[in-house]
Structures are given as structure tokens and as C-alpha cells.
Amino acid sequence: MSLPDGWNPEELARAKRLAASVRSGVDARVLAVRAPGRVNLIGEHTDYSGLPVLPVAIDRSTIVVAAANATGEIELANADPVWPPRRFAIEQQIPPYQTGDWANYVKAAVQAVIDRFSTRINWRGASMAVDSSVPIAAGLSSSSALTVSTAMAFMAVNELELDPLEAATMVARSEWYVGTRGGGMDQAASILGRRDHALFIEFEPLRVRGIKMPANAALVVADSREVADKSGKVRAEYNRRVIECALAARILGRALKLDDVKILGDVVRAQPGWNAVDLVEKLAASSPARLDPDLKEAANILGVSQSALDMELLGHGPSRIALDPKRPLEILKRARHVFNETQRVIRAADVLETGRLDEMGKLMNASHASLADDFECSTDRLDTIVECARRGGALGARLTGAASAARSSRYATWQALTR
Numbered sequence: 001m002s003l004p005d006g007w008n009p010e011e012l013a014r015a016k017r018l019a020a021s022v023r024s025g026v027d028a029r030v031l032a033v034r035a036p037g038r039v040n041l042i043g044e045h046t047d048y049s050g051l052p053v054l055p056v057a058i059d060r061s062t063i064v065v066a067a068a069n070a071t072g073e074i075e076l077a078n079a080d081p082v083w084p085p086r087r088f089a090i091e092q093q094i095p096p097y098q099t100g101d102w103a104n105y106v107k108a109a110v111q112a113v114i115d116r117f118s119t120r121i122n123w124r125g126a127s128m129a130v131d132s133s134v135p136i137a138a139g140l141s142s143s144s145a146l147t148v149s150t151a152m153a154f155m156a157v158n159e160l161e162l163d164p165l166e167a168a169t170m171v172a173r174s175e176w177y178v179g180t181r182g183g184g185m186d187q188a189a190s191i192l193g194r195r196d197h198a199l200f201i202e203f204e205p206l207r208v209r210g211i212k213m214p215a216n217a218a219l220v221v222a223d224s225r226e227v228a229d230k231s232g233k234v235r236a237e238y239n240r241r242v243i244e245c246a247l248a249a250r251i252l253g254r255a256l257k258l259d260d261v262k263i264l265g266d267v268v269r270a271q272p273g274w275n276a277v278d279l280v281e282k283l284a285a286s287s288p289a290r291l292d293p294d295l296k297e298a299a300n301i302l303g304v305s306q307s308a309l310d311m312e313l314l315g316h317g318p319s320r321i322a323l324d325p326k327r328p329l330e331i332l333k334r335a336r337h338v339f340n341e342t343q344r345v346i347r348a349a350d351v352l353e354t355g356r357l358d359e360m361g362k363l364m365n366a367s368h369a370s371l372a373d374d375f376e377c378s379t380d381r382l383d384t385i386v387e388c389a390r391r392g393g394a395l396g397a398r399l400t401g402a403a404s405a406a407r408s409s410r411y412a413t414w415q416a417l418t419r
């Protein structure tokens, strides 16, 4: 039997094992979906500013096997006993489980499909069984692999289809449901990943260009064994940085007399020929480097009311972002990282395409330094691993994935080597 596109024999075997645990209630059809994790080569903490990234889908994946049922519910089983079975009703607005529950990512996926096909009324439920080989909380996007695979399975059970770009756009913000204000990199990498290719991904609107990995390059992913649990402490750190970048964008937008700037990407798109140094200088001339977390100073600079700014940036209700009142918001450093990183990503796409691996390594090293110094999201252990990789002959090494300055966080690191 030939393998479906993108599948390997081990994944097919996992799908067959899972098939035994789903109950088909409506018809005899059982379907299987795979969604890979990703490692990001460069372009860290740029996606939620609408700026480009350069990830690679990896050979670890989440497999979901699903069959339609007539109960109007999603029944979930997970091959890993750490994640207990769950069952929830399909509603227009699905209430989340408690923070940290694994099935919230599935609820996020189902909610994203319901929102996308909002005129549909009769939803088929599904029995779904999940098996993932993507390491959890390790910066390789296990959460998106789960969200993407269950969204696709739920759509298939309901006989819905989207082209891959539309599907990636649909799930890009699904993790907002669990309270993380992420960008769309992980979901796009999982859906649009291509064998032996890195993906140059741009946002607003989503566009993807595959870049063939040079045959003499090897990627090594090393796990630092620190934990980056995005439904826990890391989430607060992550969301804080989203707010810091959004504030920097608004201040710059006002200083440059641009309309309707919400994210740093809006500034870049409105300034063809932009460069990081000029934009950072302009920001420094328009705002203190740090602002109070109560947003009063920021509101004054922007000429808006503090309460309106608070509501717009932090939201309300259970998904409201809570900012530590004792820590100032870093505006200048964060924007400096994002602009410099964006220049590196654009360069990296070119360098990779033309096989200049030495240069690629240098860009990765510069990315790590900027994440450590300006974005303040590395850890001592990560810095050490990265250093060891370089001393061991890697052309470049950097942390990858979600981030948090919380010193208890975990990232995978990676290095590039020539063979």
C-alpha cells in the first residue's frame, strides 16, 4: 500500500493502532490526519507583529483518527495516559475547561472551525483519538500540532474543505482561545510544511514560499530540558511581550503620522525602504525606553484615554491579560529586537536559498544574542547549550520557539552543521 503524501510508515502504524479506539456512530468511515511540529530557523517573536518567520516542519507529528458520531459531542481519547479522556458538546461558543487542560487546544480548534463556518447549524460530533510524538512544552509547537490536526479532523468529519492557506489563516489565532496571544507561525508551518524545505512565511495576508534546504546542511534540535508550558507562567511572559510590541507600534505609528497602526508590521508595511536603525531612533525620540504598566504614560503619549487603551490592549473577562504592576514595560528593546530580527529573516531567506550556510549561521547567532539581550527570553542553560553547540562546530545556534523570561522556561535549541 502506498503511503499518503507526507506520511511515514511509523505514522501510518500509529494511525492504525488508534483506529481501534474510535467509535464510528454515523457511518463506517474512519479518517486520519497528521500535523507536524516545527522548529523555527529564524524569526522569533516576529509573527504576532505581522512580520516574517522562517520555520521548518519536523518529523515529529500529532496523529488524529476520527469518526463522525450523531451525539453532537466531541469524544476525545489520548494514547498517552497522562492526558485523560474528555467529552464536550459542540456549541456556538464552547466554554473552556480549566486553564492547563490539554483538551482546551481541541476546543480551540473546534471553535475556530465553528467561527469560520458561522452560518452552519448542524454539526456532526466526532470520536477522536490522538497520539503525538511532538515533545510537549519544548518549543516545537506540540500545541499547534494538536490544534491543527483536530481542526482538520473536525472539518473532514463535517465534510468541509479549505485550501491550505485558508486553513492556516483559520487556525492562526485559535490559541487565543487558551489565552495565548500567539501569531500564526506554528499553524502555518504545520499545515504548509514541505519535505526538505524551510518556509518563508509572511503575514497579513498569509503568504508562504518554500525554500529548499541546502543538501549539505543538517539541523540538530537539542532539548534543554527546561519547561515552557504555554498554559502556565510562560503565557504571562509571552503576552507581556505582545503588549510591549503593540505599544511600541502605536507610539511609532503616531510619531510617523501613520493611520491605524496596531502592530509593528503595520509600521514596516507603511514605510517601504525602512531600516531598523532609523525606526528605533524614531521610537527612542518619541517615548521613554520603558513605560509604566498601568498604561497612563502610554495613553498620554498616544493622546488617548487610559481606560480605552487598557481595554484595547489587555481585553476583558477571563481572557484579559494581567500585567505585573511592578514591572515596567520595555518598549525600545523589544521593538529593536523585532526590527533587527525582521531584517535578519529577510536576509536569511536569501542566504539559505543560495546555500550560504556560514552566513546563515551568523544570522542565527545574532538572533540568539538579540533574544537574550533585547527580548530577554533566554536562560543561562540555553546560553550554555548554544555556546557548546558553537564550540562543537555548529555554524550557528539559537533558542527556538515560544519564550519567556521566566527562568524556569524551556526551549529547544538548534544548530546547523555542514555534513
Ligand code: GLA
Pocket: 043, 044, 045, 046, 047, 048, 141, 182, 183, 184, 185, 186, 401, 402, 403
Ligand atoms: C510560539 C507562538 C508563535 C511564535 C513563537 C515565538 O511558538 O505560538 O506564534 O510567536 O512562540 O516566535
